Amino acid sequence: MAGRSNKKQSRRGAMGVRGGKPSPASSRGIISRFFYAIGVIAAWAAVLGLGLCFYYAYDLPDLADIKLAPRQATLRVLDREGSPLAIYGDVYGDWLEFEEFPVPLIQAVIATEDRRFFDHSGVDIRGLTRAAVQNLRHGRVVQGGSTLTQQLAKNLFLSSDRTMKRKVQELLLSFWLEVKFNKQELLTIYLNRIYFGSRAYGIDAAARTYFGHSARKLNLAEAAMLAGIVKGPAYYSPLRDLERSYNRMAEVLDNMVEAGLLSATEAAVAKKSDLTIRSQRGGGADVRYFTDWVIDQLGDIIGVTRDALIVKTTLDPRAQGMAEASLRDRMDQEAVGLNAGQAALISMHMDGAVRAMVGGRSYAESQFNRSVQARRQPGSAFKLFVYLAALEAGLGPETQMRDSPVIFEGWRPKNYGGTYRGMVSLRDAFVYSVNTVAVKLSERVDRQRVIDFAKNMGITTDVVSEPSVALGASDVRLIDLTAAYGIVANGGLDVQPYGIVEVRTASGDVIWRHQPRSPRRVITTQSADVMDDILRDVVTRGTGRAARLSVPVAGKTGTSQSFRDALFIGYVEDTVSAVWVGNDDSSPMKQVTGGGLPARIWRDYTQQLLTGRAVHGGPTTPPVIPRDKPPTPSHHAGQENGGFWQKIFPKR
Numbered sequence: 039m040a041g042r043s044n045k046k047q048s049r050r051g052a053m054g055v056r057g058g059k060p061s062p063a064s065s066r067g068i069i070s071r072f073f074y075a076i077g078v079i080a081a082w083a084a085v086l087g088l089g090l091c092f093y094y095a096y097d098l099p100d101l102a103d104i105k106l107a108p109r110q111a112t113l114r115v116l117d118r119e120g121s122p123l124a125i126y127g128d129v130y131g132d133w134l135e136f137e138e139f140p141v142p143l144i145q146a147v148i149a150t151e152d153r154r155f156f157d158h159s160g161v162d163i164r165g166l167t168r169a170a171v172q173n174l175r176h177g178r179v180v181q182g183g184s185t186l187t188q189q190l191a192k193n194l195f196l197s198s199d200r201t202m203k204r205k206v207q208e209l210l211l212s213f214w215l216e217v218k219f220n221k222q223e224l225l226t227i228y229l230n231r232i233y234f235g236s237r238a239y240g241i242d243a244a245a246r247t248y249f250g251h252s253a254r255k256l257n258l259a260e261a262a263m264l265a266g267i268v269k270g271p272a273y274y275s276p277l278r279d280l281e282r283s284y285n286r287m288a289e290v291l292d293n294m295v296e297a298g299l300l301s302a303t304e305a306a307v308a309k310k311s312d313l314t315i316r317s318q319r320g321g322g323a324d325v326r327y328f329t330d331w332v333i334d335q336l337g338d339i340i341g342v343t344r345d346a347l348i349v350k351t352t353l354d355p356r357a358q359g360m361a362e363a364s365l366r367d368r369m370d371q372e373a374v375g376l377n378a379g380q381a382a383l384i385s386m387h388m389d390g391a392v393r394a395m396v397g398g399r400s401y402a403e404s405q406f407n408r409s410v411q412a413r414r415q416p417g418s419a420f421k422l423f424v425y426l427a428a429l430e431a432g433l434g435p436e437t438q439m440r441d442s443p444v445i446f447e448g449w450r451p452k453n454y455g456g457t458y459r460g461m462v463s464l465r466d467a468f469v470y471s472v473n474t475v476a477v478k479l480s481e482r483v484d485r486q487r488v489i490d491f492a493k494n495m496g497i498t499t500d501v502v503s504e505p506s507v508a509l510g511a512s513d514v515r516l517i518d519l520t521a522a523y524g525i526v527a528n529g530g531l532d533v534q535p536y537g538i539v540e541v542r543t544a545s546g547d548v549i550w551r552h553q554p555r556s557p558r559r560v561i562t563t564q565s566a567d568v569m570d571d572i573l574r575d576v577v578t579r580g581t582g583r584a585a586r587l588s589v590p591v592a593g594k595t596g597t598s599q600s601f602r603d604a605l606f607i608g609y610v611e612d613t614v615s616a617v618w619v620g621n622d623d624s625s626p627m628k629q630v631t632g633g634g635l636p637a638r639i640w641r642d643y644t645q646q647l648l649t650g651r652a653v654h655g656g657p658t659t660p661p662v663i664p665r666d667k668p669p670t671p672s673h674h675a676g677q678e679n680g681g682f683w684q685k686i687f688p689k690r
Contacts, residue, residue, distance in 0.1 A: 112346045113336075115329045117353045118539065124329040127346075131242025133230050134253060136222045142258040143241065144225065146265035149297040150290050152186035156221055187212045189268075190228045229253075234264060235271030235278075248276055250316035258304070259311035262290040276315045277323075324362050327397030327407045328353055332537045339538065339550055346544040351537050352391035357647055361385060361394035364643035365617070369399055372635055376628045378604075378619050381636075382408035383643065384520050385615035388527055389554070390534045392517075393613065394643075406622070413499055413513035414603045414620060417632065418471045418581075419596030420510030422522065422569070423492040424480045425468055429565040430491075431483045435465035435572055439475050446505035451477045454597070454631075468572050469580035471595065473509055480508035495522040495560055496532070510596060520607060520616040526573065527592065527609040530566035531557035573608075582606065584637035587645055595632030602626055606636040610644055617643075 112127035148155055184192070191211035215224060234244035244264050245253035256264070266286035267274045276283035288309050294300035332351050340347075361383050369381050385394040397407030406412070428437075441459040444451065451473045459472065467475035480488050488508065489501045497519070501512045517535055524533035540551040561569075573592035576582045581595040585608055593608025602624050607616040617636040620627065630636075 112544075113333065114346075114348045115332060116348065116350045117355045117358075118351065119355060120350065121355060123325050123351065123353065125237060126329075126333060127237070129236070129238045129243045129247060131238075131240050131244075131246050132252065133240075134226070134242055136226045138254050139226075139229060139241070140254070140256045140261060143229070143253070143256055143261040143265065145294055145297075145299040146258075146261045146290050147186075147225075147229070147268070149293040149299055150265050151189070151268060153297055155186050155225075158185060158187075185212065186228055187215050187224060189232070190224065191215060232268060233271050234267050235275040246316075248316055249314065257311075258291075258300075259287065259308040259313055262294070262308060263287040263313065266290040276313075280315060324396055324398075324401045325353070325358055326401045326405070327409065328358070328392070328395040328537065330405065331395065331397075331407060331410055335536075335538055336541070340541060347549075348542040348544065348546075350539045350542070352387075352393065352539055353395070353537070354393040357385060357394040358396075360646040361396050361643050364646065365396050365639055366399065368635065368639045368642060369619075372638075373619075376630050376635060377621070377625070378627045378630055378635060379621040380404075380408060381617065381619045381639065382412070382516055383615065383617050383639065384409040384517055385613060385643070385647075386520060386524065386533070386535055388524055388533060388612045388614065389557075390521065390524070390536050392535055392537045394615075404622075408516065408618060408622075410515060410517045412618075413515060414618065414624075415512070415598035416510040416514050416519055416605055417596035417598040417603060418473070418476070418510060419519060419594050419605050419607055419632065420492070420512075420514070421468060421471070421476045421508065422526070422594060423495065423497075424476050424483075424488050424508050425464065425572070426495075426526075426561055426565055426569055427483045427488045427491045428464065428479055429568055430561060431487070433464060433479075433483070435463060435568055437464045438462065439464065439467065439478060441467065441472050441474050444474055444478060446477060446481065449505055451506070451509065465572050465575065469575045471581050476508045477505055481505065491561075492522070495525055496534070497522065510598065516605075516616055516618050519605075520614055523573075523594070523607045523609060523616070524614040525560050526566050526569045527612075527614055528557070528566075530559055530561040530563050532560045533557075533614075577608065581631075581633040582608065582637055584633055585641045585644075587641060587648070589648065591644075593637075593640070595637065597631040597633075600626045601628070601630050604630045604632045604634065604636050606632045606640045608640055608644070610648065613644075613647065615640060615644060 112125060112129060114125050115123045117123050188209075219227070229241040231240055233239055234241070234247070236244075236247050238244045238247040241264065242253040244267070245251060245256055245260070248264070249256075249260055253264075263276065263283060263286070266283070266289060269286075272278065274283050274286045291300065291305040291308055295302050295305045328351070332349060336347075336349060365381050365383050369378070373379065373381075380398055381396075382398060383394065383396040384392065386392045395407075395409050397409045397411075398404050408414075429435075438461050441453070441462045443458065453473050454471065458474065459466075459470075462472060462475060464475070464479070466472075467479075485503055485505070485507060489503060492501055497514055499512065499514050499518070501507060504511065521533040521535050525531065536552060538550075538552060540548055542548050570592055573594060574590055576595070577585050577591045577593050582591075582593045585591055585593055585606060587610070589610060591608055591610055593606060596605035596607070597603070603618065603620045604627065605616060605618050607614070609615070617639045619630060619636050619639070
């Protein structure tokens with residue numbers, strides 16, 4: 039008993055007088071072990087973090103190559119006068135040294151992008167904190183915390199991925215840049231490499247793109263506008279929204295005043311500056327319809343290349359501007375009430391040189407080029423090939439045919455208005471666009487012969503052999519149809535549209551030049567002259583009267599079934615032009631015919647084009663035309679020749 043009592047006392051003694059609680063020495067040991075564990079974990083975390091940083095830093099770019107950063111090949115497209123129309127690929131200007139930057143430019147950039155640029159070491163903790171507070175206060179991102187150095191690191195070397203690796207690399211590279219370069223060098227690299235929208239990289243490229251001169255000559259207002267673009271190059275581009283760009287410029291000027299770099303008076307004067315923004319010469323943004331078409335042709339001419347090239351084209355800047363304005367103004371005035379959603383215009387010289395091209399109402403909204411890519415029904419404009427086939431077969435403009443109801447292969451063609459004239463001359467049938475006569479004539483001279491004429495005159499699309507072919511039931515391209523009418527104006531010689539005059543390297547070496555060719559005769563001179571005279575009648579007293587001018591005009595209207603397409607094609611002296619109006623989904627318009635809205639657009643354009651230009655309107659007396667050979671029986675032409683060659687141009 040005594041032994042058990044002594045053992046209990048020993049245990050109680052070991053536990054001490056605190057009733058079983060740990061002693062102070064024991065507690066200190068536990069705390070020490072806890073902090074030791076935390077220290078070990080922190081040390082390993084530091085080692086792992088440092089290792090991770092080195093891992094991420096391993097594939098950072100070599101800064102020695104900054105000035106030699108690779109540039110994409112650039113294609114510069116010029117108009118016929120050598121002025122720029124468009125640039126494909128990235129745009130670069132001269133590399134400017136720090137001393138060459140205008141002082142207002144440096145002040146505008148610093149005041150707007152990074153006011154503490156000369157005080158921090160790549161990352162601005164104060165700026166990050168201020169930005170976080172402002173963003174929390176507004177409930178949205180209203181201010182960024184990235185320094186100019188971080189922007190440079192991100193834009194030059196890193197992807198836009200929002201990953202931990204990219205963010206760590208951005209911080210590391212920012213510190214690295216600050217160690218490698220001084221502040222002036224960093225600002226020089228920044229301004230020479232940052233993106234300013236419109237594919238312009240670097241301040242000199244931006245100044246040339248927007249203002250047409252070097253960045254060395256930037257004034258205060260111009261410098262403020264360019265500094266403002268950096269925040270959102272596409273959004274603040276003056277070529278996209280000039281008013282928005284001016285508002286952003288005003289914000290930059292206010293930033294300069296707030297930073298003590300500019301007086302309020304100086305800022306107020308600069309805000310009133312009327313800057314000359316360098317627009318696309320040769321028209322507005324819609325000139326890209328033409329330049330896109332030219333670039334598509336370039337591959338066929340020179341093949342694949344990675345070299346920077348300069349492409350001089352046939353486009354006439356004056357004609358292009360007039361074409362865009364004429365189409366835009368008329369469509370804005372009339373299109374809504376007529377349910378006409380789209381339009382296109384193409385104009386070319388008799389040698390095929392395209393002088394103006396508008397592929398739609400707005401290139402910004404739709405890059406589909408309706409002048410060259412769309413395939414639409416030409417309506418009665420296709421009758422040109424029917425009547426030329428008849429003239430070449432020996433029939434004449436005074437040949438009589440009956441305008442009456444007729445059925446071909448179960449199909450009954452109808453005249454516009456539903457009326458019939460009885461006996462009518464081919465001239466009048468064409469002038470007044472009589473459908474029944476066109477169909478009868480096509481069958482008479484052989485439908486396949488009509489199709490062959492269309493193909494031989496440049497129609498590249500499929501033409502279906504059916505009775506309705508005479509009325510333009512097969513789809514064609516506007517550029518092809520325009521060139522075909524140009525053949526008539528060209529005295530029967532073929533017209534092949536082209537847009538490129540020459541291609542040069544960036545150093546000026548010519549690697550390709552358009553060579554004038556000997557044109558191929560497509561139709562006889564006699565047939566071309568007669569058709570020309572009939573086409574003049576169409577405008578003088580027929581369906582094309584809305585296109586009349588103070589000078590002789592030759593042309594033809596075209597309207598497809600249910601008013602889905604409306605066209606007018608005409609020529610004056612050495613220029614042939616065509617206008618199409620319709621909807622991309624082929625939905626019907628409200629009674630829009632080729633002699634209406636399209637003819638008015640054509641007249642507006644041509645009237646402006648001829649201003650101050652001497653127009654002769656062709657020969658004043660008809661040429662002497664020899665008798666053609668008699669038609670063969672297969673052309674069904676003999677009995678209705680009507681003394682054709684003796685009265686080519688009858689008195690009317």
